[in-house]
Amino acid sequence: MVYNEIGQNKIQQSRLNEKKMSFVIRSDLLLLSVFCWSGICNGAPASVDDFYLGTEKVSRDDAVVLCQERSMELVSIQDSEKNEAIYELLKKHDINYPVWTSGYQSSNGSIWTWLNGGEFKYFNWGPGEPNSARGNESCLEVFKKNTEVLWNDQPCEDKRGFICEKVQNECETELVSVSVNENVCSISASEPNIPAKKFYLSTQKATYAQALKSCSDMFMQLAELRNEEENNALYKVMHGIATTPYWTAGHRNPGGSWEWLNNEPITYFNWRAGEPNSASNVGACLEVFVSDKTLLWNDQICSDERFFVCQKVDPVVQIAVKGKLTLPSGSGNNQEKDCSVVVKNL
Known part of the structure; x- marks a missing residue:
């Protein structure tokens, strides 16, 4: 089905490129992850x-x-x-x-x-x-x-x-405790029994570098599979849908070690048999693919084009402290502090 386009408006490219957020942490502010x-x-x-x-x-x-x-x-x-x-x-x-x-x-x-x-x-x-x-x-x-x-x-x-x-x-959660550390109020919530990460499968192919930018432009990042649970979670998303390899955030540094973003070493691996083989020191980025009942890994040339997996980063909230707050019993700090909590979604 085809429609005529009437009065199309262009997006200002600068809006699409405004993908980075800067945060300032003061003694009366706190940034933390929440699950819902x-x-x-x-x-x-x-x-x-x-x-x-x-x-x-x-x-x-x-x-x-x-x-x-x-x-x-x-x-x-x-x-x-x-x-x-x-x-x-x-x-x-x-x-x-x-x-x-x-x-x-x-x-x-x-x-x-x-x-x-x-x-x-x-x-x-x-x-x-x-x-x-x-x-x-x-x-x-x-x-x-x-x-x-x-x-x-x-x-x-x-x-x-x-x-x-x-x-x-995707869950029902409630605030269960508040603790005070000097002028900073920390907040925690009951964690739902679902993976903290959400994965997005691209609809277009890209090089590794292009995939990094595409995820960032959508306020996400290339997926990092830090343990078997996360590897299995992505397998469940890709199973029955993805039939070709997808880029993740993994890459090999000049020293030969494998890292996620921000130079964090990879400690969990699920390589396909015989991988990584990195013939002639060429394959330097990590792709994953569905194989039978698991998600296997392979090293691949970063300039090759693949579909890619972005992950949605846990939301971050800002806590502003002012006034008086009584901590609930069992929070680890039962004394009263002169602070109250205002939660804002960033």
């Missing part, structure tokens, strides 16, 4: 207020970045209720052109998934769709027709509007 986002919970009914409608026409990957800039994510449609909520949004703003969602097709063209790797369990394709009419229609757009929203596969580089949504919680 503020937002809407999976399974909760969606409403128009949960969405942001982007009317500028952009590619699908640019839409991912623009949603990230708003501390949101490109919309996923898990059920008919969500699809109906999006219809109401488009109807409210009288939008009669297609908009991007986070849906994309695996590299082998067999499975459709959402941004977090979850497979489609609900569909509302338009008649005859998906048909990959132009041969490379790997991303999912939706459009309003009559009294419903229909789905269509479309090339990812085409320009469309887009819909962001509040980041969805």
Whole structure:
């Protein structure tokens, strides 16, 4: 299905390149990781207020970045209720052109998934769709027709509007303790029984250096698999979807040792038999691929083009301290301190 583009707007390149954040830590501020986002919970009914409608026409990957800039994510449609909520949004703003969602097709063209790797369990394709009419229609757009929203596969580089949504919680968590260390308040939360990392599989191939930049542009980084649990978690995302190798953040330094980003040594490995072989000192970057029931590693020339895996870094919050706070029993510090806590999502 092909649509006429009317009044396309260009994104200022500087907006897409604003990917680095600077933080200042003072005695009354604290930055720390948390395990769940503020937002809407999976399974909760969606409403128009949960969405942001982007009317500028952009590619699908640019839409991912623009949603990230708003501390949101490109919309996923898990059920008919969500699809109906999006219809109401488009109807409210009288939008009669297609908009991007986070849906994309695996590299082998067999499975459709959402941004977090979850497979489609609900569909509302338009008649005859998906048909990959132009041969490379790997991303999912939706459009309003009559009294419903229909789905269509479309090339990812085409320009469309887009819909962001509040980041969805995958768990229910509560604040369990607060501790005070001089003028800094630390906060901890009960950790959900899910992997802390979320993986994003690219829809286009790139060199290792290009993959680094692409992940950074989307406020993510190339994936690091620090242990067997994380290797297995990525295997579950890639299994049945990815049939070719994908870049990770691993690379070999001039001394011959393997490192993640920031020169951190790799201590867990899952090499394919006979790897790394690094013939003539050529292979210097780490790719992974699905093999039977595991994810195996291979060294590869960094200038080769591969799909790649980005990981979403745990959200970081800022704690401002002012006033009086009584710590709960069992927090490790039961005395009163002159501080209160205000939590802001960065």
